[in-house]
Amino acid sequence: MSSQGWWREGVLYQIYPRSFADSDGDGVGDLRGIAERLDHLDRLGVDGIWLNPTMPSPNDDWGYDVADYCDVHPDLGTLEDLDALVAAAGERGIRVLLDLVPNHTSSEHAWFVDAVSGRDAEFRDYYVWADPGPDGGPPNNWESNFGGSAWQWHEPTGQYYLNNFLPTQPDLNWWNEDVREAFDDVLRFWFDRGVAGFRIDVCHAIVKDSELRDDPAVTPEDHPEVRRRTVKQVFSMNRPEVHDVLRRWRAVADGYDPRAILVGETYVLNLDTLMPYYGNGEDELNLAFNFLFVHADFDADEMRTIVAGVEEKLPRGAWPVYTGSNHDAGRLTTRWCGDDPRRARAALLMLLTLRGTPVLYYGDELGLPEVPTDWRTALDPVARRTGDPSRNRDPCRTPMPWSAEPGGGFTTAEATPWLPFGDLAAHNVADQAADPASTLLLTRDLIALRRREPALRTGAYAELDAPAGAWAWRRGDELATALNLSDAAVELGGITGTVEIGTDRGRDGEAVPGSLALGPGEGALVRLG
Numbered sequence: 335m336s337s338q339g340w341w342r343e344g345v346l347y348q349i350y351p352r353s354f355a356d357s358d359g360d361g362v363g364d365l366r367g368i369a370e371r372l373d374h375l376d377r378l379g380v381d382g383i384w385l386n387p388t389m390p391s392p393n394d395d396w397g398y399d400v401a402d403y404c405d406v407h408p409d410l411g412t413l414e415d416l417d418a419l420v421a422a423a424g425e426r427g428i429r430v431l432l433d434l435v436p437n438h439t440s441s442e443h444a445w446f447v448d449a450v451s452g453r454d455a456e457f458r459d460y461y462v463w464a465d466p467g468p469d470g471g472p473p474n475n476w477e478s479n480f481g482g483s484a485w486q487w488h489e490p491t492g493q494y495y496l497n498n499f500l501p502t503q504p505d506l507n508w509w510n511e512d513v514r515e516a517f518d519d520v521l522r523f524w525f526d527r528g529v530a531g532f533r534i535d536v537c538h539a540i541v542k543d544s545e546l547r548d549d550p551a552v553t554p555e556d557h558p559e560v561r562r563r564t565v566k567q568v569f570s571m572n573r574p575e576v577h578d579v580l581r582r583w584r585a586v587a588d589g590y591d592p593r594a595i596l597v598g599e600t601y602v603l604n605l606d607t608l609m610p611y612y613g614n615g616e617d618e619l620n621l622a623f624n625f626l627f628v629h630a631d632f633d634a635d636e637m638r639t640i641v642a643g644v645e646e647k648l649p650r651g652a653w654p655v656y657t658g659s660n661h662d663a664g665r666l667t668t669r670w671c672g673d674d675p676r677r678a679r680a681a682l683l684m685l686l687t688l689r690g691t692p693v694l695y696y697g698d699e700l701g702l703p704e705v706p707t708d709w710r711t712a713l714d715p716v717a718r719r720t721g722d723p724s725r726n727r728d729p730c731r732t733p734m735p736w737s738a739e740p741g742g743g744f745t746t747a748e749a750t751p752w753l754p755f756g757d758l759a760a761h762n763v764a765d766q767a768a769d770p771a772s773t774l775l776l777t778r779d780l781i782a783l784r785r786r787e788p789a790l791r792t793g794a795y796a797e798l799d800a801p802a803g804a805w806a807w808r809r810g811d812e813l814a815t816a817l818n819l820s821d822a823a824v825e826l827g828g829i830t831g832t833v834e835i836g837t838d839r840g841r842d843g844e845a846v847p848g849s850l851a852l853g854p855g856e857g858a859l860v861r862l863g
């Protein structure tokens with residue numbers, strides 16, 4: 335694997351730092367905790383970890399409200415702890431990516447504290463300010479992603495400021511060259527410390543229409559996720575000028591050896607809008623998250639169509655990325671698979687054998703389901719603000735279950751974890767590590783096979799014929815994945831070889847004499863020949 339191409343051929347793993355491992359017994363995960371659990375990541379075989387926000391923050395949105403871009407949140411540790419984690423991970427060949435939040439700051443960031451002090455304040459123009467509209471209300475119809483108007487009235491200075499998320503997350507003004515330069519410095523600050531790249535929060539949204547035009551109404555044809563709101567974010571995000579910023583960042587990242595990488599949270603729900611975030615394939619994002627895939631049903635036709643679309647539309651030189659879980663969307667075991675462990679294993683087989691970089695979310699390797707929590711007392715501000723239980727993100731952010739002991743191996747037996755555990759006895763690392771039939775060992779074995787088999791890393795994707803409800807593809811000439819995502823047994827013809835890894839491990843090594851029978855929710859990776 336080349337040092338420049340590691341992110342194409344490797345596996346990325348997302349860690350929610352508050353929930354991974356607590357080294358000091360306060361019930362909150364931290365950086366030292368992650369360092370203490372590097373053996374797990376090493377054995378799993380991942381090549382890079384992306385840490386959800388690590389910077390100082392009042393935590394109104396759990397770190398996505400940054401008060402200082404060049405430090406570490408005291409709940410999580412110190413800058414020295416982060417340096418130590420980067421070094422210790424590096425010794426195991428694991429790169430560390432941080433989360434960069436350039437769309438908005440916390441209202442406690444020094445820039446905003448200055449900006450609200452007066453219209454002539456030094457940092458006033460770092461944010462998006464506007465006079466009231468003709469009716470004296472907000473300047474336009476833009477809606478916050480977290481509900482309500484995206485504009486917050488600031489009485490002392492008689493203007494509105496833009497907030498596409500919480501009112502305590504004021505949007506930055508990316509038309510301001512000083513903002514651009516300030517972020518170039520932030521990138522360099524972390525790259526100079528050995529950070530291998532960034533996942534960039536809502537990176538498609540940072541530049542807004544300079545005329546602040548009204549967004550158009552949603553239409554029945556729009557994606558269900560778009561129809562959650564009344565207006566379509568045409569002017570409030572996805573502006574063409576965002577590409578200037580991405581090219582600028584890519585030039586900074588490419589200036590490092592090995593080159594740092596940019597992974598974008600490109601929350602757009604059609605492939606034609608997604609692909610331009612790769613630029614010419616080499617000058618914008620290295621990886622652009624595919625939310626059409628994330629939000630698809632775990633259905634053979636739907637998934638197959640999206641993957642075929644990616645294969646067709648991806649710019650030359652660009653590389654796909656596939657994920658099934660994250661800290662916003664939820665866990666694949668619950669949202670795709672109805673908590674059916676068999677289907678969760680098929681989902682992992684899919685992610686780890688498609689052509690593209692898989693991004694696992696901590697706990698995916700166990701088939702971890704979400705943990706139901708009461709949205710009325712949620713720690714997630716979105717659930718409380720919108721009053722919509724389906725938007726509660728706490729259930730997918732609960733602590734990693736390392737063992738069935740009190741404290742779950744996550745924290746001490748006496749501590750109260752910041753979010754509750756699920757059923758520790760049903761899913762934990764220690765038990766699964768000792769069980770050859772476990773989801774953890776399936777994941778480890780699939781990742782190990784990816785490392786050994788160039789076909790799985792870089793081989794071409796070619797769809798194979800499959801009956802209704804099933805989906806099959808070849809990677810290179812050597813390997814084929816077959817998934818039965820239906821509720822009925824299926825028989826796939828035209829496949830000859832040996833089961834290399836089945837979601838039912840009892841089938842490993844089984845001969846495939848021209849056809850393969852799969853039960854509901856079952857999958858197999860077949861060595862052809």
Ligand code: NOJ
Pocket residue numbers: 395398399435499535536599661662
């Ligand atoms: C996307 C992040 O993933 C989410 O957790 C956060 O609430 C919003 N951006 C705002 O930063």
